[in-house]
Amino acid sequence: MQGYNVLMVYNKDMDKLLMCERLKNPYKGLRNLVGGKIENGEMGIEAAYRELREETNISKEDIKLHHLMDFKYNFHDYYVEVYVGRLKQDVSVSGDENILYWSDLNNNFFDMSLYAGEGNIGHMIEQVNYVKDRLFSNDEFSR
Template identity: 45%
Template sequence: MSNFIGGKIEEGESGQAAAYREMEEESGLTGEDVSLFHLMDLTYHLSGFDLEVYAGRCTRDAEVHGEENELYWSPLDVDFTDQTHYAGEGSLGHILAHAALYKSLFFKETMEVK
């Protein structure tokens, strides 16, 4: 199943530092390639974990490579709530819909990084 890049926050590490570290480890992209911003936090009380979600936009053309999983660029017009293809019990669709609400801020903020 397809999923976003992600991982765990290490002891003493900030959420944003973990997001950049995981992005680089799993895709080869760095902070020079993508400017991340903290989009949302989700708490799964019954499962006992918190999810910090960071989003970004590539600031330049960049090659990606995945050692753990196949990476690919996906169009945004697919059904990310389709649980037969996407992981996260539909949460990927919710996260992307929420990001779309703030698209103008997202593009303005990340474009200024260039």
């Protein structure tokens, strides 16, 4: 079963989420989160930090990622690990795989005409909203 990851990167103030506009299929032209393939033998968290660096130029020193949830797609024979983190400070993002931008959080992330993932992005954001106080309470910069 092939593994992938999706990375939810919030700015330090937790009022913006790093998104991309997809330049290729699947979901070409739709807005999405960054992420990618977990290579054979690679730990999920290692793949998450690697993809983050490759796609956004955000380093492990800039953010602490937390494993939020997984989606398993039995009929497609793959799974997706979801990681979430909050930047420790403002970071200049750059990458050439997709068009990166910071999204406000007041959008309808369930709108499948704009967002990839069949509503999963909206669901994941709601899950973060439920647990963000606990999730980020131990981050050294939140004290």
